[in-house]
Amino acid sequence: MQKIRKDKFYRKSVLSIDQFTPDSFNHVFSEASSLIAEHERGVVHNDLNGKIVTLLFYEPSSRTFSSFCSAAKRMGAQTLEYQNPTSTSSYVKGETMEDTIRVFANYSDCIVMRHFTTGIVKKLAKIIDVPMINAGDGSGEHPTQALLDMFTLHRRFGRLHNLKGLIAGDLLYGRTVHSLIKGLGKYQGNTLYLLAPEKLKLPLYVEKEIKRLKIKVEYIKDEKDIPKDCHFWYWTRVQKERFSDPEEYEKLKNSFIITPRLLKQRGNADMVIMHPLPRIGEIDIKIDKDPRALYLSTQVKNGMYIRMALLKLVLG
Ligand code: NCD
Numbered sequence: 001m002q003k004i005r006k007d008k009f010y011r012k013s014v015l016s017i018d019q020f021t022p023d024s025f026n027h028v029f030s031e032a033s034s035l036i037a038e039h040e041r042g043v044v045h046n047d048l049n050g051k052i053v054t055l056l057f058y059e060p061s062s063r064t065f066s067s068f069c070s071a072a073k074r075m076g077a078q079t080l081e082y083q084n085p086t087s088t089s090s091y092v093k094g095e096t097m098e099d100t101i102r103v104f105a106n107y108s109d110c111i112v113m114r115h116f117t118t119g120i121v122k123k124l125a126k127i128i129d130v131p132m133i134n135a136g137d138g139s140g141e142h143p144t145q146a147l148l149d150m151f152t153l154h155r156r157f158g159r160l161h162n163l164k165g166l167i168a169g170d171l172l173y174g175r176t177v178h179s180l181i182k183g184l185g186k187y188q189g190n191t192l193y194l195l196a197p198e199k200l201k202l203p204l205y206v207e208k209e210i211k212r213l214k215i216k217v218e219y220i221k222d223e224k225d226i227p228k229d230c231h232f233w234y235w236t237r238v239q240k241e242r243f244s245d246p247e248e249y250e251k252l253k254n255s256f257i258i259t260p261r262l263l264k265q266r267g268n269a270d271m272v273i274m275h276p277l278p279r280i281g282e283i284d285i286k287i288d289k290d291p292r293a294l295y296l297s298t299q300v301k302n303g304m305y306i307r308m309a310l311l312k313l314v315l316g
Contacts, residue, residue, distance in 0.1 A: 009313035013125040013132045017143045017179040022186055025160070029151050031309035032302070039074075039305075046076035051315050054080040054108035056100075057135065058091075058115040059241075063277060063300060064135045064144070068112050071307035077315070080107055098127060105130040109315055116241075131314050139173040139203070139242055144310065145276050146179035148303040149234070152294060155302070156272055157231055162189035166226055168256050169236030169282060171196040171206075176276040177236055178206050185215035192217045193227060197255045199248075200238065223256060226266040233258065233273050237280045258283045263290070274299055 008024055038045070053072040057065050065083065072079050085091050090100065097120065104111055105128035113121050118138035125132040136142040154160050165184070167177050171194060181202075184190050194202070194217055201219070202210070210217055220226065226233075235258055243249040258273065275283060275295040287293050 009310075010316050011131050012314065013121075013134075014143055014310060014314065015122045015125060015132065015134045016141050017146045017183045019143075020147075020183065020186065022160070025147070025150060025183070025186075028147060028306065028309050028313065029154055031313060032151055032305040033155070035305050035308050035312075045074060045308075045312075047312050048072065048075040048077035048315050051077040051109040052080055052107060053077050053311065053315075054082065054104050054111045055135075056082045056085060056104060056111060056113045058085055058113075059136065061114055061135070063303060064114065064142075067300070067304045068133075068135065068144075068307050068311075071304050071311055074304070075308050075311055077109075077311065080104075097124060101128055101132075110311065133310065133314070136175055138175070139178075139239065140175055141179045142175040142276075143179050144307060145176045145303070146183045147310070148299065148306040149176070149180050149274060149276070150183050151306050152274065152299050152302045153232060153272075155298075156294075160184065160190075161187040163187075163231045164191045164193070164227065164229060165232045165234060166193045166195060166230045167234045167236075168195040170200045170238040170252075171202045171236075172200040173239035173242040174236045177234070178203075180234065181206060181215065181217070182209055182213070185210065185213040190216065193230070194219045195221075195223070195226070195256055197252045200252060200255075223262055223266065226262075228266055228268055230268070230271055232271060233267070235273070235275045235279075235282055237275075237278060237282055240280075254281055256282065258287055260284065260286050263287065263292075267292070 055065055055068055069079050101124045108130060110131050112133045112135050114135040116138050118140035121132055121134040121137045134143055150160060171177050238253045240249050271292055273293045277295055
């Protein structure tokens, strides 16, 4: 049994949340939980000794880059780090992505990549025999963020089914919500309330997935319509970099903001507040100290453990 489960990840790319099943989510989560327990006991890991993980990030990143970096090192691997390749790599000279990735495949045991083009990581993973991990592809997907978000919910509520959640902000361009909705859609009985400006509703391909997977979603128009019994609020920023018209961004950027007042009126004592970060004004900083706010603490920490678990499973 153990062997079959391990083979599911070993030397396989992680490109989309579509690849996962409740069983494989569980496998990553139990690996991450063991790593947390071991880390708390002071265990130092060297499972990935001698491995090199390349971090190739064509878009800005704080958390995803650093948590992969920290995760790889905490597992004993070394990292080859490339931020801003658009100004520092042969990209400037006009090298194709295909050539770049083939070259990095020679240097590394795994390539973690973020890029501004939707679908590119999947495309490149096909031409190399080194596993790739999608760290965010344009407005497409962000599977490892969804894994850490789901792991956070799982640790808090002990389950990923029969949950009620509110997902707010930029649903059109926000890749984290695309992955999260599809991920939670793999469990029975979840209801997701969606709160977004009219122009930033989910893209058609995610809508299609929602229909196919029979995920229960309901758009709400106003903050005052937020059901009071949500287990979680998942807030996101409006993705400035995807707008061709800066004025349009200015109009939409702070359509919905969590304030102490809103939390008091529409929240409840058992819920959690999550955000993939960065937060650009859409959560009042007064909320940060609230024990229900997980975005600057638990969620971030879980991200590192999830990535440690994933690297361990992929690199073995
Ligand atoms: C997100 C991303 O890059 O998609 N950030 C992250 O990885 N935690 C969300 C965002 O940038 O808004």
